[in-house]
Amino acid sequence: VTEPNPQAQYVLGVDIGGTKLSTVLATRAGDIVHKVRRPTDANLGPASGVARLIEMLHETIRAHGEDLDHGQIGGIGVACGSPMDAERGVILGPPNLPSWNPVPIVEILEREFGLATRLENDANAGALAEWLFGAGRGRRHVVYLTMGTGIGGGLVLDGRLYRGANGNAGEIGHMRVVDRGGPLCGCGKHGCLEAFCSGPSIARRTRKALAGEPDSHAAPHMWAQIREALCGDLEQVTAEHLFDGARAGDPLALRLVDETAHYMGIALANVIQAFNPEVIVLGTIATAQGDFFLDRVRRVVRDETWPLMSEIVEIVPSPLGSRVGDYAAISVLLQETYKEASC
Amino acid sequence: VTEPNPQAQYVLGVDIGGTKLSTVLATRAGDIVHKVRRPTDANLGPASGVARLIEMLHETIRAHGEDLDHGQIGGIGVACGSPMDAERGVILGPPNLPSWNPVPIVEILEREFGLATRLENDANAGALAEWLFGAGRGRRHVVYLTMGTGIGGGLVLDGRLYRGANGNAGEIGHMRVVDRGGPLCGCGKHGCLEAFCSGPSIARRTRKALAGEPDSHAAPHMWAQIREALCGDLEQVTAEHLFDGARAGDPLALRLVDETAHYMGIALANVIQAFNPEVIVLGTIATAQGDFFLDRVRRVVRDETWPLMSEIVEIVPSPLGSRVGDYAAISVLLQETYKEASC
Numbered sequence: 001v002t003e004p005n006p007q008a009q010y011v012l013g014v015d016i017g018g019t020k021l022s023t024v025l026a027t028r029a030g031d032i033v034h035k036v037r038r039p040t041d042a043n044l045g046p047a048s049g050v051a052r053l054i055e056m057l058h059e060t061i062r063a064h065g066e067d068l069d070h071g072q073i074g075g076i077g078v079a080c081g082s083p084m085d086a087e088r089g090v091i092l093g094p095p096n097l098p099s100w101n102p103v104p105i106v107e108i109l110e111r112e113f114g115l116a117t118r119l120e121n122d123a124n125a126g127a128l129a130e131w132l133f134g135a136g137r138g139r140r141h142v143v144y145l146t147m148g149t150g151i152g153g154g155l156v157l158d159g160r161l162y163r164g165a166n167g168n169a170g171e172i173g174h175m176r177v178v179d180r181g182g183p184l185c186g187c188g189k190h191g192c193l194e195a196f197c198s199g200p201s202i203a204r205r206t207r208k209a210l211a212g213e214p215d216s217h218a219a220p221h222m223w224a225q226i227r228e229a230l231c232g233d234l235e236q237v238t239a240e241h242l243f244d245g246a247r248a249g250d251p252l253a254l255r256l257v258d259e260t261a262h263y264m265g266i267a268l269a270n271v272i273q274a275f276n277p278e279v280i281v282l283g284t285i286a287t288a289q290g291d292f293f294l295d296r297v298r299r300v301v302r303d304e305t306w307p308l309m310s311e312i313v314e315i316v317p318s319p320l321g322s323r324v325g326d327y328a329a330i331s332v333l334l335q336e337t338y339k340e341a342s343c
Numbered sequence: 344v345t346e347p348n349p350q351a352q353y354v355l356g357v358d359i360g361g362t363k364l365s366t367v368l369a370t371r372a373g374d375i376v377h378k379v380r381r382p383t384d385a386n387l388g389p390a391s392g393v394a395r396l397i398e399m400l401h402e403t404i405r406a407h408g409e410d411l412d413h414g415q416i417g418g419i420g421v422a423c424g425s426p427m428d429a430e431r432g433v434i435l436g437p438p439n440l441p442s443w444n445p446v447p448i449v450e451i452l453e454r455e456f457g458l459a460t461r462l463e464n465d466a467n468a469g470a471l472a473e474w475l476f477g478a479g480r481g482r483r484h485v486v487y488l489t490m491g492t493g494i495g496g497g498l499v500l501d502g503r504l505y506r507g508a509n510g511n512a513g514e515i516g517h518m519r520v521v522d523r524g525g526p527l528c529g530c531g532k533h534g535c536l537e538a539f540c541s542g543p544s545i546a547r548r549t550r551k552a553l554a555g556e557p558d559s560h561a562a563p564h565m566w567a568q569i570r571e572a573l574c575g576d577l578e579q580v581t582a583e584h585l586f587d588g589a590r591a592g593d594p595l596a597l598r599l600v601d602e603t604a605h606y607m608g609i610a611l612a613n614v615i616q617a618f619n620p621e622v623i624v625l626g627t628i629a630t631a632q633g634d635f636f637l638d639r640v641r642r643v644v645r646d647e648t649w650p651l652m653s654e655i656v657e658i659v660p661s662p663l664g665s666r667v668g669d670y671a672a673i674s675v676l677l678q679e680t681y682k683e684a685s686c
Contacts, residue, residue: 179522276507313508
């Protein structure tokens with residue numbers, strides 16, 4: 001079986017992370033019927049992890065009751081970190097699971113369950129989830145950006161996932177936002193959006209600014225908070241501390257939040273001039289901070305894009321939030337049904 | 344007749360510019376059989392211009408000989424400057440033809456000739472031309488950038504023209520390439536790629552640099568050239584003078600060419616990280632200057648993109664060159680045949 005069954009009532013989703021695995025059974029309409037979560041135990045290697053996944057999938061199917069046979073399940077969608085060969089369905093050792101290289105997960109699951117299986121990277125799967133079940137519902141042009149440990153991106157263009165020439169499109173987080181130089185990014189380049197606006201990058205910029213202004217006058221609320229909660233240990237400062245300080249009116253924190261919104265805003269403006277999307281969905285930090293952060297980003301975007309493009313694009317926090325992983329996995333499979341319908 | 348006839352042997356193309364109009368008869372394979380050119384005489388207004396176009400099209404058809412009937416012509420493709428409503432086929436007063444607002448060119452030509460007619464803006468039509476007949480032949484992901492008076496862009500993604508939510512995608516020339524500020528662009532924004540790398544922008548940067556270093560030591564070849572050809576009149580300096588000076592080894596000119604390549608390179612690197620294309624085709628200045636300029640751009644791109652993307656993308660001058668307008672017009676119509684074939 002290599003083609004998903006578009007008549008089936010249910011689909012299975014598999015989310016493979018560095019610390020946890022999860023499997024879900026959902027209806028085609030996106031109602032999560034059952035979910036199983038287990039630790040990945042990455043140190044035990046891929047064979048053990050894959051065996052656990054298979055167990056979890058059997059358990060997920062069984063849990064729905066005696067009467068569910070495979071004819072009622074349309075297929076399995078799998079979301080995992082890159083690098084991967086999505087077309088061949090092979091995981092190629094993502095940073096959080098380096099020993100999973102190679103793992104032909106599609107072949108393995110198709111053989112075990114006799115169900116069509118599809119693999120996609122997390123960011124692409126997240127874009128599909130927002131398109132089918134979140135802020136991109138009913139739109140044809142959706143840009144999705146995570147804003148957590150890294151800034152991953154996925155693109156739905158003209159009503160289908162856009163992968164690019166060799167599956168690497170959508171790396172918005174690694175577009176340069178300064179003319180020259182800039183901080184070193186985890187990817188090895190300098191000056192990437194991610195090197196300014198990911199969670200760890202925001203924390204690093206905050207630590208640096210605090211270290212440069214060590215008296216309490218510049219950042220009274222933040223220093224009070226650090227004294228109390230972190231015993232003055234700057235190494236423990238996170239992006240959340242920065243946003244808390246800014247909400248409390250701390251001038252240094254506000255300046256750093258504005259700076260973060262500036263970099264995010266000019267990157268999104270470039271994305272808008274290039275892709276002319278209907279909606280940009282931002283996850284994680286943007287979801288947690290909401291309009292306090294996004295209104296600042298929207299102001300920069302308004303100043304930096306042509307009105308005929310900025311007027312039609314919405315910049316919104318992910319409504320799926322922490323549930324995005326579940327929807328992402330099933331969307332990897334469900335996209336095919338939608339794609340066929342629109343062609 | 345609103346559907347092109349994919350069986351017909353010939354197609355017609357119309358290129359509407361601010362100073363000239365041209366019409367071509369071509370085979371579906373792209374052989375230009377006959378071409379007519381006339382001045383636009385924009386001052387006479389759109390009614391006069393459209394009447395002239397209709398005359399030219401009749402002349403183009405007749406010129407092929409007695410035996411050509413409309414059943415042998417698949418339709419008419421029209422290329423013109425933006426803004427426009429491409430879907431409805433209406434020209435909306437582009438900067439070089441402000442009085443052509445509105446001109447429902449598709450309706451007019453369909454009524455006159457009984458042939459399916461399609462309208463597209465110059466940059467999109469150029470991208471289609473490079474995809475079907477130029478450097479993008481046989482590829483599915485093609486980015487096309489003009490590099491003349493302005494920097495227009497067109498995108499063929501997944502084997503079809505990508506227009507975005509309201510037809511404005513591909514404005515690569517108006518992506519910001521500096522963190523803040525930057526020169527004022529013709530579009531009203533600051534710091535756009537076009538404000539550094541269009542022909543007039545390169546000339547402006549050159550004039551400014553020469554004015555700042557008025558003695559002949561900094562730019563010996565350029566000053567000699569300006570003295571001879573322009574009688575020292577800096578206002579007359581063009582991008583071509585800069586490239587001539589750089590080829591002659593002038594140190595200031597070389598620095599400015601490198602700077603131009605830097606801005607073009609970081610913009611293209613951002614395009615590559617976002618779109619993961621197979622080929623980027625650059626027109627006009629890049630076509631004229633060839634590898635002397637493009638090798639510098641390629642070096643910047645190599646330093647600024649992930650190898651797995653930069654290794655598969657070619658950055659090439661437009662092989663169609665000044666003939667791109669003819670191919671662009673017919674490609675506006677021909678894209679439909681190809682799109683259907685790939686679906």
